[in-house]
Amino acid sequence: AVSQAAPLRRVKVQGDLKLHDNGAQASGGVLANAEVGGNVEFGSQQQYICRSVNFAGKDRMEAHNEFTSAWNAVFVDCTGDALPEANDGMGVDEKGNTLPCIVRDDTPKVVVDKPYIAVKNDGETFELRVPKARVRADDDAAEGSFGPDLTGEDDGARDFSTVKLGIATVI
Numbered sequence: 001a002v003s004q005a006a007p008l009r010r011v012k013v014q015g016d017l018k019l020h021d022n023g024a025q026a027s028g029g030v031l032a033n034a035e036v037g038g039n040v041e042f043g044s045q046q047q048y049i050c051r052s053v054n055f056a057g058k059d060r061m062e063a064h065n066e067f068t069s070a071w072n073a074v075f076v077d078c079t080g081d082a083l084p085e086a087n088d089g090m091g092v093d094e095k096g097n098t099l100p101c102i103v104r105d106d107t108p109k110v111v112v113d114k115p116y117i118a119v120k121n122d123g124e125t126f127e128l129r130v131p132k133a134r135v136r137a138d139d140d141a142a143e144g145s146f147g148p149d150l151t152g153e154d155d156g157a158r159d160f161s162t163v164k165l166g167i168a169t170v171i
Contacts, residue, residue: 055080072101
């Protein structure tokens with residue numbers, strides 16, 4: 001299971017992705033810059049945000065099945081036939097269960113990723129990767145989604161060569 005404090009970013013999942021432990025351990029989270037080749041099961045998440053994700057699963061995520069969160073879900077700059085339709089969360093399904101609120105922004109004006117730490121090619125040292133903001137010109141809305149950025153080849157990099165490890169002392 002993933003959590004709000006442990007986002008799942010820059011991944012390529014070839015099969016199905018299950019974001020809960022049989023309905024438990026599911027408080028919400030973030031899935032960003034990802035490609036999912038199979039179906040995604042959100043389970044009983046309270047809330048979930050997906051940004052720049054390509055959902056390539058064969059089963060469409062619907063507001064009343066196991067593929068969407070229990071309370072609300074946000075999809076920003078996402079692609080794929082499995083994406084659910086937007087829903088205001090005010091309806092009920094055939095069993096009387098309240099439908100989750102589903103928000104979609106398929107063509108955001110700006111997409112900004114958080115910096116992240118990556119291992120350099122030598123496999124031993126690290127660098128801070130700082131992604132560039134992706135900005136859409138006013139007339140680019142017809143171009144569709146920015147889509148996932150799995151490579152980070154346009155990211156700026158900051159070296160950790162001057163970082164010193166130390167031991168914290170409590171006074």
